[in-house]
Each structure stands twice: as C-alpha cells, then as structure tokens.
Amino acid sequence: MIQIGPLYTFDKQSVISLLEEHGDYLSFEISTIKAKAHYRGLSFWQHWLPCNLHIDSLVYVAKEDTQVLGFLALGRLDKVPNSWRIEQLIIHPDHRHRGIANELINFISAIYGSQGVRSFNFEIDLNNSTGLRLLANKGFSKQAEIAYYLKDSNFSQNDLNSININLAKLADKSKILELYQLSLPYRLREIYGFLTTPTNQTPIFELNYAYLFSNINHLNNSIWIFNDSKRNILQFCAQIFQFEQNTYLIEFNIHPGFADNFDYFYQKIIKLVLNNYQCQAAKSPGELKLIFKTYDYQPALLNLVKSDQLSLLKTNILLIQEHWSKSKAQHKFTNPLSQNLSPITKPAVFMPKNPTDFC
Numbered sequence: 001m002i003q004i005g006p007l008y009t010f011d012k013q014s015v016i017s018l019l020e021e022h023g024d025y026l027s028f029e030i031s032t033i034k035a036k037a038h039y040r041g042l043s044f045w046q047h048w049l050p051c052n053l054h055i056d057s058l059v060y061v062a063k064e065d066t067q068v069l070g071f072l073a074l075g076r077l078d079k080v081p082n083s084w085r086i087e088q089l090i091i092h093p094d095h096r097h098r099g100i101a102n103e104l105i106n107f108i109s110a111i112y113g114s115q116g117v118r119s120f121n122f123e124i125d126l127n128n129s130t131g132l133r134l135l136a137n138k139g140f141s142k143q144a145e146i147a148y149y150l151k152d153s154n155f156s157q158n159d160l161n162s163i164n165i166n167l168a169k170l171a172d173k174s175k176i177l178e179l180y181q182l183s184l185p186y187r188l189r190e191i192y193g194f195l196t197t198p199t200n201q202t203p204i205f206e207l208n209y210a211y212l213f214s215n216i217n218h219l220n221n222s223i224w225i226f227n228d229s230k231r232n233i234l235q236f237c238a239q240i241f242q243f244e245q246n247t248y249l250i251e252f253n254i255h256p257g258f259a260d261n262f263d264y265f266y267q268k269i270i271k272l273v274l275n276n277y278q279c280q281a282a283k284s285p286g287e288l289k290l291i292f293k294t295y296d297y298q299p300a301l302l303n304l305v306k307s308d309q310l311s312l313l314k315t316n317i318l319l320i321q322e323h324w325s326k327s328k329a330q331h332k333f334t335n336p337l338s339q340n341l342s343p344i345t346k347p348a349v350f351m352p353k354n355p356t357d358f359c
Contacts, residue, residue: 007059014068140319143341149310
C-alpha cells in the first residue's frame with residue numbers, strides 16, 4: 001500500500017539518490033537542490049502547522065513498505081501572497097504510470113488548498129510531454145515560457161560609470177515588490193491577486209534574507225537596483241544567486257516604461273559579477289559562468305541575450321493551477337435588471353377577478 005507523508009531524516013538519502021539519477025535539472029540546480037535536501041529532512045514538523053506559518057520548503061514522499069517511490073517538494077512564492085511553488089516532482093522510473101504523481105498532487109492540493117492557497121506554480125521542462133499532460137489534467141495552465149541562457153566567455157570591461165546601481169536595502173522592499181508587479185503581464189497579476197491586494201500587505205520573506213546576508217564581495221543571493229532619484233521610480237532590479245564553481249544565476253525585473261534603457265543596467269550587472277569573480281579567483285579558480293533566467297514577457301532582456309549570441313541551456317513552461325482560489329471565492333449574485341421602479345398603479349392587462357369570466 002502506498003502512503004504519502006512528510007520527508008523524515010532516515011529517507012533523505014533515498015530522495016537525494018532519486019534526484020541525482022532521475023532529476024531533469026541543470027548542474028547548478030542539482031547542487032542547490034542537494035544542499036537543501038540535507039536539512040529538509042529536519043523540517044517535517046511544519047506539516048502539522050498552518051501553511052502560512054511555514055518557514056521553509058517541505059518535501060512529501062510516496063512510500064511502499066520502506067521504499068521511496070517518488071517525492072514532491074513544495075516551497076512558498078515569497079513575492080506572492082498565498083501562493084506556492086512545486087519545486088520538484090520526481091517518480092522512480094520503475095514505478096511510473098501507477099498514479100503516484102497524481103496522488104502526490106492531490107495530497108498537497110487537499111492540504112494547502114483547504115487553507116486558502118491562491119495558486120500552485122510548477123516550472124516544467126518543455127520536452128516533458130508526460131508531465132505536461134498530467135498537469136493539464138490537474139487544472140494547470142500555461143502562463144509563460146522561461147528560458148535559461150549561458151554566458152561563459154567574451155566578458156568586456158566597458159566603462160559604465162554613467163549609471164550607478166546600489167545594493168538593495170530594507171527600505172526598498174515596497175518599491176521592489178511594486179516593480180515586480182509592474183513587470184508581470186496582466187494575466188499573472190490577476191492570478192496572483194495583485195489587482196486587489198495592496199502592495200504593503202504582501203509578504204516578501206526572501207528579500208529579508210538577501211538584505212541581511214549579501215555584500216559587495218559576496219553576491220550569494222543579493223539584490224541590486226537602479227532607482228531614478230528624479231522621478232522616485234525603481235526602474236530595474238536584478239537578483240543574483242551564486243552557486244559552486246563560479247556560476248551565477250541572474251534574474252531581472254524590468255519596469256515596462258523604461259525597457260529602452262535596460263541595456264545599461266544589464267551591462268553594469270555583468271561588470272559587477274565580473275569584478276566579484278576576479279576578486280575571488282585566487283580562492284576558487286575556475287571559469288566564470290553567467291546564467292540568465294528570462295521570461296517570454298521580457299522582450300528587452302531577450303533581445304540582449306540573443307544579440308550577445310548566448311547559448312540556450314533549457315526552456316521551461318510556467319504552469320499555474322488557480323482553481324482553488326476560484327472555488328473558494330464568495331460570489332454575490334446581483335440582478336442587473338433590478339431597479340428602483342415606482343409601483344404600478346394599474347395593471348397593464350385587464351385581469352377579471354372571477355375566473356369564470358373567461359368562459
């Protein structure tokens with residue numbers, strides 16, 4: 001009998017083995033996921049708390065007797081209220097087509113959906129036809145395409161002193177979130193509830209960690225911004241994640257009104273990472289690799305990475321399941337024809353009081 005429950009420490013190695021052997025991830029993603037798996041076996045206690053009190057991602061495993069058949073990792077979308085991201089969903093090849101992935105999704109949908117979760121996100125490989133069919137049957141729909149591009153050579157030292165970028169501070173949180181919302185297409189803002197949720201009421205926990213633990217000499221999970229002081233508008237934002245072997249993942253948010261000026265910020269971020277790499281080269285020698293995470297609704301960034309002739313590593317599909325929020329929404333029926341009309345003093349058609357008068 002297959003049982004589903006949170007990951008405990010004694011099943012941690014089985015989950016890591018499944019991830020290494022059968023996970024469809026890039027090398028830098030594997031190293032990060034493995035590092036997280038080592039301590040996620042200690043976070044099982046969150047399963048018995050309301051999901052809004054979770055402080056870390058959770059892993060749910062499907063087991064038969066003592067064998068781990070598959071697992072699902074779930075984490076919070078920090079910039080979006082009441083929304084969660086399916087980080088990994090892996091089933092052992094010998095136990096596929098038994099409905100295990102379907103049951104794992106049903107399990108987390110029942111637990112988290114009953115607590116008012118707005119949506120579930122899943123970023124899946126474009127070529128994973130089996131997974132795409134499964135998620136479509138579970139109510140997920142395509143909202144965007146995400147492409148990863150690699151830049152590993154031809155780093156030029158351009159003079160970009162005309163534009164100044166700054167490390168984000170805690171005081172910039174509301175501006176960063178506002179920029180994030182403006183950078184999204186209307187459909188995603190509607191799904192995430194940004195059209196009705198005030199900016200200052202949306203939690204963004206990941207930004208707190210980025211501000212506290214990042215500095216100019218260590219770009220691990222740091223956030224850099226370009227603020228137009230004259231207009232008091234945040235135009236661009238870049239979040240930089242540093243991985244092993246001098247690999248950096250960069251994700252941008254671009255104000256739609258200033259997309260034409262994005263090239264300067266893009267080049268400045270590259271120069272910033274290059275300077276940091278050169279400072280650390282003596283301690284960790286190796287080839288510098290920049291990976292840009294792009295969305296199909298970011299034409300300014302896509303044009304730049306294509307003009308630089310960067311290598312396409314991978315294309316994913318962003319799928320979102322939003323029917324839980326729709327089913328729990330309270331709908332009030334209003335009759336569009338109801339109006340405050342004056343009472344009718346005389347009937348429009350003569351009706352005799354005695355029915356026999358019709359005969």
